[in-house]
Amino acid sequence: MTEKTAGAAGRHLRVALAGQQNAGKSTLFNALTGVAQHIANYPGVTVDKKSGFYIEHGRRVEVVDLPGTYSLTSFSLEERVVRRFLYEERPDVVVNVLDASNLRRGLYLTAQLIELGHPLIVVVNMMDVAERRGLKIDLNALAQKLKVPVVASIGRKGVGREELRAAIRRIADEPDISPAISDARLDYGVLEETIGWVEERLADSSGLDAGAAVRGLAVKLVEGDAEAVRLVREDARQAVFLEDVAEARKNFEKAGDLSTGDHVAVVRDRWAGEIVTASVRESRKGAVSASERVDRLLLHRILAPFFLVLVVWGIYEISIVQGYELTKVTWPFLAALRNFAAQWLPEAGFLYDPQIRSLGLWMVDSANTLLNYVPIFLILFALIAILEDSGYMARIAFILDRILHRFGLHGQSTLPFILAGVFAGGCAVPGVMATKGIPDERARLATILTVPFMNCLAKIPLYTLLINIYFVEAKGLVLFYLSTITIFAALLVAKLLSVSVLRHKETAPFVMELPHYHLPTLTGVVRRSLDRTWLYIKKVGTVVVAVSVVVYVLLQFPGLSPDQEAVYEGRAEAAIAEFYDEMAGNSYLAAVPDQAALTGLVNVYTDYRTEKLMAQGADASKAVDARYETSYPAFYPFLKRSSDKEARAAERALKTLATTRKTLRREMKEERIVNSLLGQVGRSLEPVTQFAGFDWKINVALLSSFAARESSVATLGVLFQPSDGETDTLEERMGSEQRAAGYSALGAVALMLFFALYPPCLATTIMVRVQTQSYRWMIFSIVFPTFLGLSVASAIFTLGGYFALSGLQTLTITYFTAFAAVLVVGLFKRPFGRVLPPPGYSPRGAVS
Amino acid sequence: MCQGAAQGVARGEAPCARDGFCSLNDLVPGTHCRVARLKGCGAIRQRLLDLGLVNGAEVTVIRAAPLNDPIAIRVGNAVLTVRRAEAATIEVERD
Ligand SMILES: Nc1nc2c(ncn2[C@@H]2O[C@H](COP(=O)(O)OP(=O)(O)O)[C@@H](O)[C@H]2O)c(=O)[nH]1
Numbered sequence: 033m034t035e036k037t038a039g040a041a042g043r044h045l046r047v048a049l050a051g052q053q054n055a056g057k058s059t060l061f062n063a064l065t066g067v068a069q070h071i072a073n074y075p076g077v078t079v080d081k082k083s084g085f086y087i088e089h090g091r092r093v094e095v096v097d098l099p100g101t102y103s104l105t106s107f108s109l110e111e112r113v114v115r116r117f118l119y120e121e122r123p124d125v126v127v128n129v130l131d132a133s134n135l136r137r138g139l140y141l142t143a144q145l146i147e148l149g150h151p152l153i154v155v156v157n158m159m160d161v162a163e164r165r166g167l168k169i170d171l172n173a174l175a176q177k178l179k180v181p182v183v184a185s186i187g188r189k190g191v192g193r194e195e196l197r198a199a200i201r202r203i204a205d206e207p208d209i210s211p212a213i214s215d216a217r218l219d220y221g222v223l224e225e226t227i228g229w230v231e232e233r234l235a236d237s238s239g240l241d242a243g244a245a246v247r248g249l250a251v252k253l254v255e256g257d258a259e260a261v262r263l264v265r266e267d268a269r270q271a272v273f274l275e276d277v278a279e280a281r282k283n284f285e286k287a288g289d290l291s292t293g294d295h296v297a298v299v300r301d302r303w304a305g306e307i308v309t310a311s312v313r314e315s316r317k318g319a320v321s322a323s324e325r326v327d328r329l330l331l332h333r334i335l336a337p338f339f340l341v342l343v344v345w346g347i348y349e350i351s352i353v354q355g356y357e358l359t360k361v362t363w364p365f366l367a368a369l370r371n372f373a374a375q376w377l378p379e380a381g382f383l384y385d386p387q388i389r390s391l392g393l394w395m396v397d398s399a400n401t402l403l404n405y406v407p408i409f410l411i412l413f414a415l416i417a418i419l420e421d422s423g424y425m426a427r428i429a430f431i432l433d434r435i436l437h438r439f440g441l442h443g444q445s446t447l448p449f450i451l452a453g454v455f456a457g458g459c460a461v462p463g464v465m466a467t468k469g470i471p472d473e474r475a476r477l478a479t480i481l482t483v484p485f486m487n488c489l490a491k492i493p494l495y496t497l498l499i500n501i502y503f504v505e506a507k508g509l510v511l512f513y514l515s516t517i518t519i520f521a522a523l524l525v526a527k528l529l530s531v532s533v534l535r536h537k538e539t540a541p542f543v544m545e546l547p548h549y550h551l552p553t554l555t556g557v558v559r560r561s562l563d564r565t566w567l568y569i570k571k572v573g574t575v576v577v578a579v580s581v582v583v584y585v586l587l588q589f590p591g592l593s594p595d596q597e598a599v600y601e602g603r604a605e606a607a608i609a610e611f612y613d614e615m616a617g618n619s620y621l622a623a624v625p626d627q628a629a630l631t632g633l634v635n636v637y638t639d640y641r642t643e644k645l646m647a648q649g650a651d652a653s654k655a656v657d658a659r660y661e662t663s664y665p666a667f668y669p670f671l672k673r674s675s676d677k678e679a680r681a682a683e684r685a686l687k688t689l690a691t692t693r694k695t696l697r698r699e700m701k702e703e704r705i706v707n708s709l710l711g712q713v714g715r716s717l718e719p720v721t722q723f724a725g726f727d728w729k730i731n732v733a734l735l736s737s738f739a740a741r742e743s744s745v746a747t748l749g750v751l752f753q754p755s756d757g758e759t760d761t762l763e764e765r766m767g768s769e770q771r772a773a774g775y776s777a778l779g780a781v782a783l784m785l786f787f788a789l790y791p792p793c794l795a796t797t798i799m800v801r802v803q804t805q806s807y808r809w810m811i812f813s814i815v816f817p818t819f820l821g822l823s824v825a826s827a828i829f830t831l832g833g834y835f836a837l838s839g840l841q842t843l844t845i846t847y848f849t850a851f852a853a854v855l856v857v858g859l860f861k862r863p864f865g866r867v868l869p870p871p872g873y874s875p876r877g878a879v880s
Numbered sequence: 881m882c883q884g885a886a887q888g889v890a891r892g893e894a895p896c897a898r899d900g901f902c903s904l905n906d907l908v909p910g911t912h913c914r915v916a917r918l919k920g921c922g923a924i925r926q927r928l929l930d931l932g933l934v935n936g937a938e939v940t941v942i943r944a945a946p947l948n949d950p951i952a953i954r955v956g957n958a959v960l961t962v963r964r965a966e967a968a969t970i971e972v973e974r975d
Contacts (some may be wrong), residue, residue, distance in 0.1 A: 103926070133957060134957040134958050136957070137956060140930065294918070294935065297929035297934050301932060331952070333946050426961075430961050434947040434948070435947065541923060544961050545959065546952060546960070
């Protein structure tokens with residue numbers, strides 16, 4: 033006690049916000065703390081710990097927004113987190129946020145908070161909603177009954193914030209906190225006797241004051257709460273009487289139809305009901321609420337699916353399609369960043385670039401790939417915040433739970449799948465992030481592990497590439513197959529996982545509140561969107577840049593052998609000599625007196641060509657010319673074709689040289705990849721991957737795509753290079769080379785299906801780690817899909833080859849096989865359907 | 881009193897076996913009733929209790945989801961959703 037008193041009177045103050053979901057805790061939290069917020073995890077679990085502070089009269093008040101809960105049992109993760117926080121961290125003040133339009137439900141939790149024996153303030157939020165529904169709340173009566181300060185508020189308008197701060201201040205200014213602890217007592221009737229002696233025994237053996245906290249613990253013990261039993265059992269002196277308590281509980285249950293837990297719940301509910309009767313007047317009883325009227329439409333049995341599809345399509349259209357448009361606006365900034373880095377880093381050599389330059393640019397490119405998606409994420413997260421705050425998200429779960437539950441998933445798995453790209457184009461990273469809200473641990477893990485099967489934005493280029501090579505006549509059909517077969521795969525794998533590795537995970541009943549519809553607030557939405565995007569950048573960005581370095585090293589080393597180097601150097605020297613030959617007698621030769629100046633010239637030429645290509649419109653193109661003319665007056669004649677004869681010759685000579693240099697560099701790059709560690713790995717995997725029809729080049733592309741999916745096409749681009757000129761597109765090159773090497777559409781099907789099932793990219797696995805708090809699941813999320821993808825690809829390639837099927841035939845057969853499997857699992861009950869393994873919790877803890 | 885999840889309620893069992901008592905699962909939308917007994921155990925039971933489905937609580941069935949499962953019910957001022965499997969563990973008395 034002394035410790036706590038000091039805490040309250042001192043300069044620092046810790047306030048915890050508790051309440052049920054959708055009571056408006058976050059809104060009040062934002063109103064109290066403003067911008068000073070910090071999101072972390074509670075130790076060892078994935079529950080968000082939001083904390084912030086405000087400073088008032090020189091006192092720093094820390095505010096912690098606890099997860100929303102209805103109760104304080106030990107059955108759900110959130111409730112355990114809240115309990116542990118309240119027990120162990122002992123905040124100075126607990127602020128209990130109630131929804132004024134549903135006081136009875138909220139007071140059920142208040143009863144339990146009172147029994148914890150903290151100084152308590154009750155905030156009755158949503159006063160505006162209550163008023164609209166004709167509820168008149170007598171705050172004085174409420175305060176008298178609860179014996180704690182009561183503050184009314186309208187969170188979204190900031191009404192009541194100052195009153196709440198004042199109430200907190202008053203408690204903090206008291207030299208002694210005991211008057212601030214409510215002495216309201218619930219009368220547990222027939223259980224009172226038992227609770228009484230447990231209380232005495234607890235007080236005796238622990239030396240605690242027989243205050244509210246001891247009574248609360250006694251009630252929990254009589255309820256048979258596992259967490260309370262654990263707490264008491266830690267103290268050997270007390271362990272003996274636990275058996276007496278268990279005995280008393282059994283006797284009670286034998287005597288009647290009720291367990292002690294039921295009885296306690298009934299008493300609390302009745303207590304809440306009595307308080308509501310005494311303090312709330314309802315003038316419009318029985319009227320149909322606005323939410324119900326909206327639900328009659330949005331949850332209409334026939335119309336509901338249409339609205340759902342409309343909403344999902346809207347999200348997709350606004351965030352992915354429009355967001356993609358937006359990235360075209362933001363991309364130039366990222367490109368400018370790259371250019372800036374390119375200028376700032378040491379200059380390129382003729383054949384070899386300084387290592388620091390290549391690495392630097394490589395890192396910038398990797399970071400840019402991810403940053404490029406930021407506009408999409410900002411929109412996506414804002415839309416999701418709107419869906420969540422408005423209350424429609426819970427309805428989505430309501431509509432789809434039936435289907436998803438059949439496959440071991442949960443109604444709330446819908447959103448993660450949408451984000452990850454049910455339609456072609458999404459991203460698994462926000463998908464995995466969005467699994468946070470799923471209350472059922474087993475379904476949540478199944479969702480996390482299957483979300484990466486969806487078609488993220490970065491899988492599309494490879495699909496497009498292969499479809500354009502092999503399925504020109506059936507483009508649409510193949511893309512349709514691919515984007516829907518991934519859903520089948522996700523459902524089947526989810527089912528498989530939940531009856532195998534996830535069998536023993538904790539599940540939760542699907543009992544959920546459908547909150548009343550609310551108009552989301554702008555600040556709430558913007559803040560959530562910014563928070564989540566920032567989390568993405570922070571968590572993913574840093575690691576991706578770090579790993580990109582590793583991939584770089586794997587692709588660069590050991591590099592070229594001295595013999596190979598000598599060959600390339602010889603060819604470069606020949607090209608340079610040829611350039612000087614052609615320039616003999618040309619007056620512009622003065623601009624390149626030595627080799628260093630020549631390298632500089634070639635670099636300027638390359639930059640110039642790139643900028644000219646990027647420049648859109650004649651004006652922009654002219655501007656580039658003008659800039660180069662002033663910056664490089666001596667080089668300019670080499671760059672711009674003009675009527676001057678000598679300049680024309682100079683331009684031609686340089687063009688030849690630059691082209692040769694480009695070819696040499698590309699050949700060297702390929703050679704380097706061939707020699708590289710990753711190339712060797714790719715080769716050594718050939719014996720395994722040959723069954724799927726993958727050669728080492730494809731292996732390397734797949735391996736490097738782990739860092740970021742996009743790079744698979746880029747790597748393939750390097751590996752399937754034209755040996756002369758670059759007239760062919762990558763499609764044509766890959767096509768001709770592959771056909772020459774005996775590849776076929778069948779191989780392409782195997783490759784595409786492998787790519788669909790292939791492990792999540794690095795960024796996603798990081799997010800898996802964050803969301804599961806476990807490296808084991810992260811590793812599983814990599815190993816399992818690899819194995820699965822390889823098996824499927826091998827089976828398809830081998831069987832398809834054996835029966836001499838075409839690519840399209842194979843794909844069609846595979847598609848309908850998967851579809852049939854989904855139907856079998858989904859429609860039939862035993863042995864595939866309904867029966868999910870029993871939940872992994874121990875009923876009512878270890879004691880009953 | 882606690883019969884272990886949904887197993888206690890066999891599908892074939894006639895609805896409303898005891899006079900006036902049925903499971904919540906058997907009621908059509910629009911019906912009012914009162915909770916008589918919870919047959920589920922553990923987390924499911926506790927969760928139902930915490931959401932106000934205690935003995936004697938008044939419940940109205942509002943609607944079923946488009947695919948018939950889960951159902952939405954009104955308890956007090958709140959609307960809750962429960963899967964049919966869980967609703968089957970809630971024994972109610974019709975008003
Ligand atoms: N009408 C009204 N809406 C509110 C009030 N306080 C919060 N809201 C809205 O209620 C929804 C849920 O609030 P939120 O703070 O996210 O609830 P939490 O789950 O308890 O954190 C949001 O859409 C808020 O904008 C209020 O006093 N009146």
